[in-house]
Amino acid sequence: MKDLALGLLNLEPLLIREVEAVEFIERVTSVASRPASEAASVAELLSAGSVEPYVRGSTLVVPFVGVVGSDFSPLEKMLGGFDVNEFADTLESRASAPGIKRVVLDFNSPGGTVGGVEEAAEVVRNLAKEKKVISYVAPGRMAASAAYWVASQATEVVVAPSAKVGSIGALVSWVDRTKQLEQLGLRVEVLRAGKHKAGFVPGTTVSDEEKEIMQAAINEVHSRFKTAVKSVRKGVAAESMEGQVFTGREAVAKGLATGTANSLNALLSKFEKVSR
DSSP: HHHHHHHHHHHOOEEEEHHHHHHHHHHHHHHHSSSSSHHHHHHHHHHHOOOEEEEEEEEEEEEEEEEEEOOOOOOHHHHHEEHHHHHHHHHHHHHHHHTTTTEEEEEEEEEESSHHHHHHHEEEEEEHHTSEEEEEOTTOOOETHHHHHHHTSSSEEEEEEOEEOOOOOOOOOOOOOOOOOOHOOOOOOOSSTTTTTTTTTTTOOOOHHHHHHHHHHHHHHHHHHHHHHHHHTTTTGGGOOOEEEHHHHHHTTTTTTOOEOOHHHHHHHHHHHHHH
C-alpha cells in the first residue's frame, strides 16, 4: 500500500484512477484500525473468497484480480491488493510444469502502481514465446491501466463484450491547499538542500519547473506503456492509447483485444475440445 500512498502524495506516477486507489487505501486503513480480534474476523471472511491459480485439463489459470502493487501485507491482499511480483513468480514457477500446454490469465483489475508492472509484463511476453498465453476479461470485469499493460503482452487478449479494457496512460494528481491554509492563518515552510528536494510537499505551491519534471516522468511511463502494447498488439492506433477505457467489443475493433468469449468457462471448454 505504501507505493499507492506515495503516488497519491505525488512522488511518482500511478497506473490507476485516484478514486480507486483512495478507496483501496481507505478500506485497508478501516480494517487495520479495528480491534485485533475484529480485524482478524473480517480478514478470515474475506480470505474465504480468494481464488488461487488452478489447473483445468492442460490449462493453467492464473487470476489477476485487485489493485496492483507489490510487497502487500496478507491483510492488504485479503482486502483487494494484488501483488504483481508474486504473480510473476507464480507464472515462472508453475507454467513450466509437465502437462501445461497453455496459460489463461483471468483479469479483473483497475490497475495500480508502476513498480513491478513492466517486469511482470515482460514475464508474460517471454512466456508467450514458449506456449500460448491468453488474457481473459469476463463480463462486467476490467483490465485497465497497469492490468492492461500486463494483459496486452499475451498471445491473445480475449474479452467479454461488456468487459472494460484499456486506460493506457499514467497520472499524478494533487490538491493545492495553500489558500485554505492561508485562510486558517497557517503557512507551510520547508528547509531544503537541492531546489527540487521538497517538491509537492502538501501545503506548498508547486512551481512550473516542478510540474514540468513530473510531467516528464509521467510521459516517460506512458511512452514505455505504449511501446510495450505496440510490440505485441501492432494494430492499436496511437489515438486509442490516450487513457480511454473501451468495452470488449470496442477493444476488439481497435486492436486492443483479439476476440470475444462470454465466460471463462466457455473459453476453457473450447480448449478442452481442441485437446481431444
